[in-house]
Amino acid sequence: MALYDRYLGLRVRLAAGEPPAHVALVITERDLLEQGAYGSLERFVELAFDVGAERVTVYVSVLDEAVLDTVERSVEALEFPREVAVRDPRTPEPGSAPIQINLGLGGKEEFATAVRSIAEAVDRGDLDPDSIEAADIEDRLVFADEPDLVIKTGEERLSDFMIWQSVYSELYFTDVNWRDFRDREFFRAVLEYKQRTRRFGQ
Numbered sequence: 226m227a228l229y230d231r232y233l234g235l236r237v238r239l240a241a242g243e244p245p246a247h248v249a250l251v252i253t254e255r256d257l258l259e260q261g262a263y264g265s266l267e268r269f270v271e272l273a274f275d276v277g278a279e280r281v282t283v284y285v286s287v288l289d290e291a292v293l294d295t296v297e298r299s300v301e302a303l304e305f306p307r308e309v310a311v312r313d314p315r316t317p318e319p320g321s322a323p324i325q326i327n328l329g330l331g332g333k334e335e336f337a338t339a340v341r342s343i344a345e346a347v348d349r350g351d352l353d354p355d356s357i358e359a360a361d362i363e364d365r366l367v368f369a370d371e372p373d374l375v376i377k378t379g380e381e382r383l384s385d386f387m388i389w390q391s392v393y394s395e396l397y398f399t400d401v402n403w404r405d406f407r408d409r410e411f412f413r414a415v416l417e418y419k420q421r422t423r424r425f426g427q
Contacts, residue, residue: 244277256403287329
């Protein structure tokens, strides 16, 4: 099995096309309850940088807020190859770390917060309503960067994930659950990304 993973890794490196500069992963807190799940998360981030990514964002859809602290402590104890910032609904300030771990901070709420901030700026007279552009929203988002590649495990839906930022992202769905996600699944996603022609909505 390891030999096949190395073969796919070599194909990724030899394949024409640029690797995704920003890779995003969507999982749930239930995925992290599986044995070895946190080690797999460390490995995913490592692989992303190995193939040429500059940023990695992980969105953990937290269904049970009672486990939020437990998940956050476990994530913060992991060893990552670069600086990491952990965000949750209590700490939604924007961050510039190359690794962003998002725990239960939904895209709809993030967008609504940005809109409220713009409305307040207009009310104060700091912003002309007629001059509002997309950049005014992006400047107020927790995760301002747009992922090039979004990987979703388990099923074909994104949940409440970066609804503004991922509009032009390349989406890769795999029916493999996170507990069974191996190097080969990541390499397959990157290979498919390299083979696609990005249209950015055109």
